[in-house]
Amino acid sequence: MKPSPHHITNCRRCNARICWALTTAHGKRQPVNAEPTAEGNVAVMQGPDGVLYVRSITKDRPEIRPGEWQAMPHHATCTAPPPRRSGRPGERQRTGVRPVPWQGRQP
Numbered sequence: 001m002k003p004s005p006h007h008i009t010n011c012r013r014c015n016a017r018i019c020w021a022l023t024t025a026h027g028k029r030q031p032v033n034a035e036p037t038a039e040g041n042v043a044v045m046q047g048p049d050g051v052l053y054v055r056s057i058t059k060d061r062p063e064i065r066p067g068e069w070q071a072m073p074h075h076a077t078c079t080a081p082p083p084r085r086s087g088r089p090g091e092r093q094r095t096g097v098r099p100v101p102w103q104g105r106q107p
């Protein structure tokens with residue numbers, strides 16, 4: 001199985017092809033890589049409501065069942081750095097030198 005094209009979107013950070021699925025455990029949205037892989041540690045399936053569901057592959061339930069495909073959580077492979085830490089080191093060291101009138105002039 002593979003995700004339907006209409007489930008596939010792009011990661012806003014690294015632009016990889018992903019799909020959003022709900023965890024069967026908590027119902028939280030989790031991005032998984034759109035391309036199935038045997039390396040993945042989760043199984044994804046489309047529910048009868050058309051929503052994708054993702055579950056962890058565990059020792060208890062290691063088998064991929066009909067309708068499921070094996071995928072990698074996108075967190076594991078996202079290549080974009082987390083927001084806010086993308087600045088070059090050393091370039092933002094000169095803060096706090098100039099006193100900034102942050103309130104402006106008071107009447």
Ligand SMILES: [Zn+2]
Binds near residue numbers: 014016074077
């Ligand atoms: Zn990403």
